[in-house]
Amino acid sequence: MQCTPRGVAHGGMGLVFDQDRQVQMTILLSKLRRSTAAIALAAATVGFAGNALAKDMTITVWAGGSNDADSYRIEAIEMAADILKREYAIMGEELNITVEGKRDFGGWADFKQAYTLAAEAGTAPDIVVTSHLDIAPWSQAGLIVPIEDYVDLDAWPLNNIYANLMEITSYNGQVFGIPQDAESRPFFFWKDTMRAIGYTDEEIDALPAKIATGEYTLDNVLADARKAVEMEIVEQGYGFYPRVSNGPDYAQFYQSFGGELMDKETGKLVLDKTAMTEFYQFFVDAVEAGVTRKNHLGTDWDQWYSEVATGKAATWHGGTWHYARYTGKEGLEDFFGKVQFSLIPAGNENGRANTITHPLAYLLTAQDDEETIEIAAQLVSIASEPRINTLHAVKSAHLAIAKEQSNIGLYANDRWLTEATDVLLSEANAQPNHLKYGQFAELMFKGLETAWTGVNTPEQAVAEVEAEMRATLGDDLIVR
Amino acid sequence: MRRTDLFGLGFMAPALILTIMFFLAPVVMTGVYSFTNMSTATGISGGAYLISPATIRSLTEQGFQGDAIERLSSESYVVDEAGLEAAEAAGYTPRFIAEIRSTLLGDTFTGRRDFERALKDLSHRPRSIRDLKKATELFQKSVLNVRFETEADFQSALSSLNLNLSPAEAVFLTETAYTGWIWTSANYDRAVNLPSTYRATANSAIYVTFTLAFNVGFGLFLAITTFYLPSGQAAFFRTIWFLPRILPPVLYVLMWKWLTWDTGFLSTLLSHFGVPPHNLMKHTATHAWVVVVLINGFVGASMGMILFSSAIRSIPQSMLHASEVDGANRWQQVRYIILPQLRWPILFTTAYQTLSLLTSFEYILLSTNGGPGSATNVWALYAFKIALNNYGGNLEYGYGAALAMVLVIIGIIASLFYLRLFNFKSMITSPRIEQ
Numbered sequence: 001m002q003c004t005p006r007g008v009a010h011g012g013m014g015l016v017f018d019q020d021r022q023v024q025m026t027i028l029l030s031k032l033r034r035s036t037a038a039i040a041l042a043a044a045t046v047g048f049a050g051n052a053l054a055k056d057m058t059i060t061v062w063a064g065g066s067n068d069a070d071s072y073r074i075e076a077i078e079m080a081a082d083i084l085k086r087e088y089a090i091m092g093e094e095l096n097i098t099v100e101g102k103r104d105f106g107g108w109a110d111f112k113q114a115y116t117l118a119a120e121a122g123t124a125p126d127i128v129v130t131s132h133l134d135i136a137p138w139s140q141a142g143l144i145v146p147i148e149d150y151v152d153l154d155a156w157p158l159n160n161i162y163a164n165l166m167e168i169t170s171y172n173g174q175v176f177g178i179p180q181d182a183e184s185r186p187f188f189f190w191k192d193t194m195r196a197i198g199y200t201d202e203e204i205d206a207l208p209a210k211i212a213t214g215e216y217t218l219d220n221v222l223a224d225a226r227k228a229v230e231m232e233i234v235e236q237g238y239g240f241y242p243r244v245s246n247g248p249d250y251a252q253f254y255q256s257f258g259g260e261l262m263d264k265e266t267g268k269l270v271l272d273k274t275a276m277t278e279f280y281q282f283f284v285d286a287v288e289a290g291v292t293r294k295n296h297l298g299t300d301w302d303q304w305y306s307e308v309a310t311g312k313a314a315t316w317h318g319g320t321w322h323y324a325r326y327t328g329k330e331g332l333e334d335f336f337g338k339v340q341f342s343l344i345p346a347g348n349e350n351g352r353a354n355t356i357t358h359p360l361a362y363l364l365t366a367q368d369d370e371e372t373i374e375i376a377a378q379l380v381s382i383a384s385e386p387r388i389n390t391l392h393a394v395k396s397a398h399l400a401i402a403k404e405q406s407n408i409g410l411y412a413n414d415r416w417l418t419e420a421t422d423v424l425l426s427e428a429n430a431q432p433n434h435l436k437y438g439q440f441a442e443l444m445f446k447g448l449e450t451a452w453t454g455v456n457t458p459e460q461a462v463a464e465v466e467a468e469m470r471a472t473l474g475d476d477l478i479v480r
Numbered sequence: 481m482r483r484t485d486l487f488g489l490g491f492m493a494p495a496l497i498l499t500i501m502f503f504l505a506p507v508v509m510t511g512v513y514s515f516t517n518m519s520t521a522t523g524i525s526g527g528a529y530l531i532s533p534a535t536i537r538s539l540t541e542q543g544f545q546g547d548a549i550e551r552l553s554s555e556s557y558v559v560d561e562a563g564l565e566a567a568e569a570a571g572y573t574p575r576f577i578a579e580i581r582s583t584l585l586g587d588t589f590t591g592r593r594d595f596e597r598a599l600k601d602l603s604h605r606p607r608s609i610r611d612l613k614k615a616t617e618l619f620q621k622s623v624l625n626v627r628f629e630t631e632a633d634f635q636s637a638l639s640s641l642n643l644n645l646s647p648a649e650a651v652f653l654t655e656t657a658y659t660g661w662i663w664t665s666a667n668y669d670r671a672v673n674l675p676s677t678y679r680a681t682a683n684s685a686i687y688v689t690f691t692l693a694f695n696v697g698f699g700l701f702l703a704i705t706t707f708y709l710p711s712g713q714a715a716f717f718r719t720i721w722f723l724p725r726i727l728p729p730v731l732y733v734l735m736w737k738w739l740t741w742d743t744g745f746l747s748t749l750l751s752h753f754g755v756p757p758h759n760l761m762k763h764t765a766t767h768a769w770v771v772v773v774l775i776n777g778f779v780g781a782s783m784g785m786i787l788f789s790s791a792i793r794s795i796p797q798s799m800l801h802a803s804e805v806d807g808a809n810r811w812q813q814v815r816y817i818i819l820p821q822l823r824w825p826i827l828f829t830t831a832y833q834t835l836s837l838l839t840s841f842e843y844i845l846l847s848t849n850g851g852p853g854s855a856t857n858v859w860a861l862y863a864f865k866i867a868l869n870n871y872g873g874n875l876e877y878g879y880g881a882a883l884a885m886v887l888v889i890i891g892i893i894a895s896l897f898y899l900r901l902f903n904f905k906s907m908i909t910s911p912r913i914e915q
Contacts, residue, residue: 112873438872
């Protein structure tokens with residue numbers, strides 16, 4: 001834009017100083033040429049600027065494992081698009097962003113299949129909301145780019161995100177994603193049942209602390225669950241009512257018996273055979289004691305939610321986000337009066353009371369169009385504003401990603417989120433970002449399934465898991 | 481070639497193209513994939529070269545040490561004239577470059593974030609954080625966490641590090657740094673050595689044998705019983721038995737779930753007689769197998785029923801009339817007239833369904849999903865989960881393809897066996913029924 005006035009002024013000065021006619025003619029020609037060039041340049045500049053001024057962009061977002069309560073995983077990006085558009089407008093540029101979101105995938109397996117195949121085919125969305133565990137394989141395959149290359153981690157709002165969460169979304173020392181939410185997976189007790197088997201209110205209130213110190217263990221869970229079944233307060237199989245499908249939850253029980261998922265020194269995955277056997281044995285014991293159903297795995301999720309939210313089960317384990325479902329769709333009115341929650345109890349003296357947090361992260365798909373990645377990164381950054389993330393946190397009962405969220409009324413006034421953050425998040429660890437952790441977790445669960453359903457004894461199951469892990473994970477495995 | 485031959489070929493062309501595209505090509509591709517270690521992490525379309533902390537760990541385990549490992553694992557950014565020239569060429573503003581020169585020239589940074597922060601402090605820094613971060617790459621003297629798209633780029637970056645590696649070490653380094661898939665026959669070794677493979681084999685054998693027996697036996701039973709019914713009633717019953725085949729599988733299996741679950745119809749009914757509720761679909765492996773065989777069996781039986789019914793109808797009525805004159809009862813008619821004439825349809829159904837059952841898993845996926853505890857995890861479902869669908873999302877395309885390839889080979893062997901058993905040539909020359 002600066003070219004136009006400068007060109008004209010220069011031509012004008014030529015007219016004033018040259019007297020000789022011929023020289024004047026030459027100058028005139030030269031001036032004409034320059035003016036033409038200037039006009040052409042101006043036209044080009046305007047044209048170019050026009051392009052830059054009115055830019056239309058479509059940013060696609062896919063969110064895995066999301067239902068209606070998680071709608072802000074996509075809506076936050078829409079809100080961010082609006083803010084970014086306004087920021088551009090103030091800077092004199094017109095940027096129109098259309099956000100296209102999709103979250104109706106069958107389940108995690110279908111979602112991950114859809115994303116990986118789409119990414120290989122070059123039709124993946126610009127932004128994907130998924131488990132932090134996908135960062136390792138997806139980055140190795142070049143499907144995603146480190147978000148750190150596109151955003152300022154030292155600036156607001158990213159500098160306000162909990163450092164341990166940022167660590168979970170990093171791999172190989174690079175920040176690949178921005179945490180979208182945090183959660184943890186607590187153990188639950190139905191208070192009425194606990195009272196009926198002889199607990200006083202004070203004892204129930206003291207449970208979380210006793211669990212945290214290792215005084216109340218999984219053995220006590222079995223004993224209490226058995227009592228509830230024997231006293232016919234709950235039906236057979238409803239003394240301890242675990243998650244019905246594979247998930248990070250089961251790694252917690254491995255940790256309860258002293259299992260370690262990854263060796264920090266070597267970065268290798270760890271199969272602790274004793275811990276694994278004891279972990280499987282616990283579920284087998286639960287089945288034999290009649291407190292857990294032998295065919296429990298594969299129970300319909302809707303049935304499961306409705307049963308645990310109505311007190312049909314004495315004890316169970318789930319996620320912090322279940323609160324939204326229990327008190328929402330399942331109609332549990334007095335959550336705090338009916339339900340006690342705690343860490344997952346320790347299994348024995350080798351293990352510890354623990355809980356796993358499994359944050360989802362906003363990741364950016366690799367593509368040739370750097371500008372789209374940059375805009376997508378800016379949207380993710382804005383969507384991580386405490387106030388915007390709080391909408392998601394409270395609506396879906398997920399924990400905060402940023403420190404400032406505890407100063408936002410909506411979050412601070414939510415009793416569940418503040419209590420859960422207090423009791424659980426400080427003790428939470430995450431599963432490791434490792435290229436082969438997916439296979440490790442699959443095999444661990446497969447072994448559990450065969451022991452639980454009586455196809456194998458725990459020892460046989462662990463032997464089988466060991467053989468499979470050695471073949472599948474090779475050098476990436478340490479067997480203890 | 482004669483013109484008529486070409487004409488024939490022309491007619492066949494669409495079918496040939498479809499056969500090649502949808503049958504031959506997938507089999508060939510599966511065969512090719514089965515000799516790779518392709519997975520989500522290696523990607524399908526090829527790899528890059530990357531030295532990451534994980535690579536460094538493998539290298540250390542393989543005996544890399546000293547300077548080489550030190551240089552590979554460290555990050556280093558040096559602000560020098562070469563970098564500034566590169567920045568100029570990349571189009572950064574002269575003011576920004578001048579500011580770098582005046583404040584940072586000669587400085588060395590051992591971490592990218594430190595260098596970025598130093599650049600961020602400059603007053604003429606680019607507005608876009610992406611452009612600022614890209615500028616750091618121009619001063620980079622290390623390879624850690626840099627993704628090189630081609631081997632040539634990778635090697636030239638390595639050569640600037642002066643690693644002094646032996647040729648064998650250099651090859652190992654390149655192989656370790658490569659992120660893409662490689663050719664291997666390890667998938668087949670792995671399949672042979674794993675207990676889960678044997679379980680899947682046994683499960684497939686159980687599944688095919690029992691479902692086939694049910695399909696053919698029940699199909700035959702339906703065909704014969706409806707044959708002796710008045711035609712209106714026969715049509716009515718056949719239609720009923722045909723319903724499982726025309727129902728959408730998801731709906732059909734859902735009805736089975738409602739029937740068999742512990743909160744379902746059967747359990748509710750039995751609870752009135754004091755039987756505690758059980759999930760009859762998943763209570764034990766036996767329960768699961770009975771349900772799986774019945775779900776598939778009812779679908780398969782309807783096909784047998786149609787084929788056998790039409791074959792029975794083509795038996796000359798005179799034979800049946802003659803037998804009645806001779807005083808044969810129904811059972812004798814079935815035993816001595818109908819069954820011998822159905823030999824070929826029965827064999828055909830058996831052959832056809834063996835092959836389709838070997839590769840089918842959709843009803844199992846929808847009902848037991850291989851459970852309880854892998855008890856009904858048949859080979860095809862096992863391969864599908866490994867290659868394309870599992871909770872962790874780490875899809876092992878190469879290993880899954882090897883598993884699928886085994887099915888293809890078994891299928892081909894079975895087809896050849898059946899063709900021989902049928903004596904295929906004689907079947908297409910003259911219909912047996914009229915001999």
